[in-house]
Amino acid sequence: MNERSALRMLGETLPHAGDDAAVVDGQVVTTDMLHDTTDFPDGTTRYTAGWRAVGASLSDVAAMGADATSAVAVYAAPSFEDDDLREFVAGANDVCESVEAAYVGGDLDQHVEFTVATTALGETDDPVRRSGAEPGDAICVTGDLGRSAAGFRFFQRGQTEESAELLERANELFRFPPRVAAGEALAPVASSMMDSSDGLARSLHQLAEASGCGVDVDSTLVPIHAAVDDVATDAADRLELGAFFGEDFELVCTIPTEDVEAATAACPVPLTQIGEVTEADREDAQSLTMDGEPLPDRGYTHGEN
Known part of the structure; x- marks a missing residue:
């Protein structure tokens, strides 16, 4: 397995x-x-x-x-x-x-x-779990995505070109900031939360499975790290690196819509709403979409990357 x-x-x-x-x-x-x-x-x-x-x-x-x-x-x-x-x-x-x-x-x-x-x-006396998302909640992410994907591309280029400067850039990108302060700030209002180490898309699948819900995400709202623009070949590749590569270690959370403004103000790093929690379709156990199309369950898996 x-x-x-x-x-x-x-x-x-x-x-x-x-x-x-x-x-x-x-x-x-x-x-x-x-x-x-x-x-x-x-x-x-x-x-x-x-x-x-x-x-x-x-x-x-x-x-x-x-x-x-x-x-x-x-x-x-x-x-x-x-x-x-x-x-x-x-x-x-x-x-x-x-x-x-x-x-x-x-x-x-x-x-x-x-x-x-x-x-x-x-x-913590009140942990935030993956299982509390409710239909109508906002789906939010901290920071921006694709940092590790860009780092990986810079490692590849640095080795090929034998460039110490590119390798240093890659190492810098791989030293991500753990979002402990953000997690503590979001805990009072988040209905569910997890990190994005497996990638945004796969994390949403895991969160939806735990909460028994669906999700609808707008790809144009997904915050992409600036370094991705230095390595992506086109718009599709940019989204691939941001939403599916994984190993970003940002937080993915759901928040009641009435609390999003307060959560954004309290969070010490940028917090971006990228979609909404939806009802699970009993005839379709996944019920996960991005831009109206099925969201692939694709991301980082140990032993496969």
């Missing part, structure tokens, strides 16, 4: 599974694993790897509307190099500090491939 089928199967037997993080007695916990071949393109620095790996777990905490408190990581590699370890820890420390959390250590292991497993902790 693929990753999503496995997660769906596990969700049937694990009562705390199914959201971006588990919440037990007000404690939020989440874990992630990233691999050299699937998550870190050639040219990714160890500093960027540390930032990105730990940031991915902090993003899950953000998606629950929780306050991030700490993170740990398992660092596995064929050998331990002094500079690599120091740079990785520096990146992990810096991304934690950016959300006022603490990087508190982890474990080392030897492995045939550079691999990182991260865990982040947070606190």
Whole structure:
């Protein structure tokens, strides 16, 4: 089975599974694993790897509307190099500090491939789950999408052209800001929320499945990162990179329409309404559309990218 089928199967037997993080007695916990071949393109620095790996777990905490408190990581590699370890820890420390959390250590292991497993902790008394969206709610996203897709294209160009400048641009784009502060600001009004690590389209499918609803999205409203315009070949490619590539770690949420204005004012980063939650069509379990056409369930899947 693929990753999503496995997660769906596990969700049937694990009562705390199914959201971006588990919440037990007000404690939020989440874990992630990233691999050299699937998550870190050639040219990714160890500093960027540390930032990105730990940031991915902090993003899950953000998606629950929780306050991030700490993170740990398992660092596995064929050998331990002094500079690599120091740079990785520096990146992990810096991304934690950016959300006022603490990087508190982890474990080392030897492995045939550079691999990182991260865990982040947070606190909340009122988590925001994926299952609360209601018809009529506004669908909103933080920041802009396509940052990682543009970074990946810059990694490819940097390797081909042997350009240190392009590789630095790629690394910069891969060091995304976890939206912890935004998640906390949106938590009081969001009816559902998750991060967009699997891509906007797939995230909407997951949210709709959890909430038993449909969605209708206007592609012209989807905020696209400026770097995408530097790498996209045409308008269709631009939307592909913004809505379907994934690994953006922005927040996707639904908000009652009467609360959108207040949420926009409270959110510390731009918040954009891109569509509306709709009734689920019982004859069509998906009921997801973009510009009036079926929204493909396409995005990032471990083992397929």
